[in-house]
Amino acid sequence: MDTKISLVEKGCINRIGELFTEAFNHSSALLVSDENTLSVGGFAVVKSLEQHKIPVRQCCFPAEPMVYADEFSLAKLRESLRKDRSIIVVLGSGTLNDIAKRISFEFGRPYMVVATAPSVDGYTSYGAAVSLNGFKQTLPCSAPYAVIADTDILCSSPMPMIASGFGDCMAKFTAGADWIVADLLGIQPIRKDVWDMVQNPLHHVYARCQAIGSRDPVSIGMLFDALSASGFAMQIMHDSRPASGSEHLISHVWEMEHLQASHGFKVAIGTVAISYLYEKLQTLDFSNILENKAETWEERESSIRRVFPSDKIYEQVLPIAKAKFLEGKALEERRKAILHVLMAIRRKCAEQLPGYRNLSQAMQTVSCPTKALEINATRQDLVRAIKGAQMIRDRYTILDLLYEAGLLDEALSTLEGLAV
Ligand SMILES: [Zn+2]
CATH class of the missing domain: 3.40.50.1970 (Rossmann fold)
Structure with a gap:
């Protein structure tokens, strides 16, 4: 290090x-x-x-x-x-x-x-x-x-900075869940020592949300230590995977668009939305995914253009999205792999995540925003950022799983259940 x-x-x-x-x-x-x-x-x-x-x-x-x-x-x-x-x-x-x-x-x-x-x-x-x-x-x-x-x-x-750190820390719940998905699909194995470094302090910080909200020095020190531990984990892995998943990709889309809110706040909104999608994953119907319609590359290009109308961003996203785009036999294989491990993904991710309501409550205790509107983003902005999050990086997350299964749009249509 x-x-x-x-x-x-x-x-x-x-x-x-x-x-x-x-x-x-x-x-x-x-x-x-x-x-x-x-x-x-x-x-x-x-x-x-x-x-x-x-x-x-x-x-x-x-x-x-x-x-x-x-x-x-x-x-x-x-x-x-x-x-x-x-x-x-x-x-x-x-x-x-x-x-x-x-x-x-x-x-x-x-x-x-x-x-x-x-x-x-x-x-x-x-x-x-x-x-x-x-x-x-x-x-x-x-x-x-x-x-x-x-x-x-x-x-x-200032309290908003403490709240941002708390949001960035809670993001390790969904980042962890995304890593579980990538691990079970054989895409990126979990490294246990690094996992523990990030996930153990996370639970202590989560349990101390009230004390952090009232600026208890010991608990604030623990928050700083938990955040530092994530950084050390990334140093060891030479990769941000241990600390950053789909919730961070949502925030990256907003950062590219210069949405004025702190990194931690954007990540917090992403964390709540992704937690919500993980709950949906428990009940979404996967039984027909081998037959589900998939986008052609031409359709995919149009989708990327709709999410990123700016030429500059579109051109940078395109090669990344192309490199991870699956079709034909490769897509069929991936869909079979998803079906094969779906039960394990559901079980392990349910254990990993405290549930979006509990997470939202903990964040609110620390004055951290949990709804897109609190950072001046509409529900449509959130949906678009989630779609964009799946396009801008090759890191495998729940969003890739849903997209490849042909279920992303259906899952996103349920976001109304999340008060945004
Ligand atoms: Zn972060």
């Missing part, structure tokens, strides 16, 4: 200088922040670095408009890092972390994260979620050498 130092502790922001020296010797530091995170922890970080005689420069993004991980933000940080041999200390959460991670990788330098909120699992992961040319993608890069989270700062972060 790239991450050699991981510290979640009350007051540890005052130890940044010591930890930086331990990690990188006496290099100079480039503090990357935005105006909000700078006001929260900037003073303490700079003071601690200076006490250890580490020269600090700064690259600060404005608070408004909100910084976005795109080619413009990347260029700004690239310009700043080019000036000397500094090592980045990024003070912030999701987006800043993605930008810092990617640019450090471009320069072949390690970096340190000082987390300001338990808002995402991306702190400790490989790969940066960046939007280039309007297309959301995960670019390769190293995970941070050091991750520092002061629980005093985490607890005082």
Whole structure:
């Protein structure tokens, strides 16, 4: 693993200088922040670095408009890092972390994260979620050498950021269910050690939703640890499969369309919708799937165009959707395989998931949105995002299973049952 130092502790922001020296010797530091995170922890970080005689420069993004991980933000940080041999200390959460991670990788330098909120699992992961040319993608890069989270700062972060982290954490329920499906179909086997790393802390966090909602420091620390564990799992697997399934693909569609809501909120809505589809999976009629009509590739192209009217996105999605498109004998084989393991999928996924109502309730306890309308998306937007989620990546999920069985539209028509 790239991450050699991981510290979640009350007051540890005052130890940044010591930890930086331990990690990188006496290099100079480039503090990357935005105006909000700078006001929260900037003073303490700079003071601690200076006490250890580490020269600090700064690259600060404005608070408004909100910084976005795109080619413009990347260029700004690239310009700043080019000036000397500094090592980045990024003070912030999701987006800043993605930008810092990617640019450090471009320069072949390690970096340190000082987390300001338990808002995402991306702190400790490989790969940066960046939007280039309007297309959301995960670019390769190293995970941070050091991750520092002061629980005093985490607890005082805005409630929507805590709620986002809770949503991103609950996503591991459906991500796990999707992995079970891929495992049973022989597409991607479950790795037990990695599975446990992600799934065990998830249950503790779920059980502590009330305490997290009232900012109990121990429980907030557990949320941060659970999110970090997902990142470590992704580092070990070199793949985001352990932490990300169809619920994340829904959020990726919305991210490509610049829907204004946090990653965790979009993922939370996706998690509830996918949990709902898993409940539907229990009762959907699979008995005729060998005869069910399947799209031709020409029909498929038109469907993709309907979901992604923008030329730019359509052209990027097309080859991915083509590569996973099954027809003829290959589709028949897959349908037989689905029938063969359907009972096992139903049983194991029912054990894996707490049920969409329970999940929604837990999320609401932490003030996390559960309905599309709460992030200004309509039911049609949700249906379209779910269809798009099945097109944009080769990761096998429940959506592929339903699509290949010819049951996706029928399953989506029942979404009315979900109050969206
Ligand atoms: Zn996530």
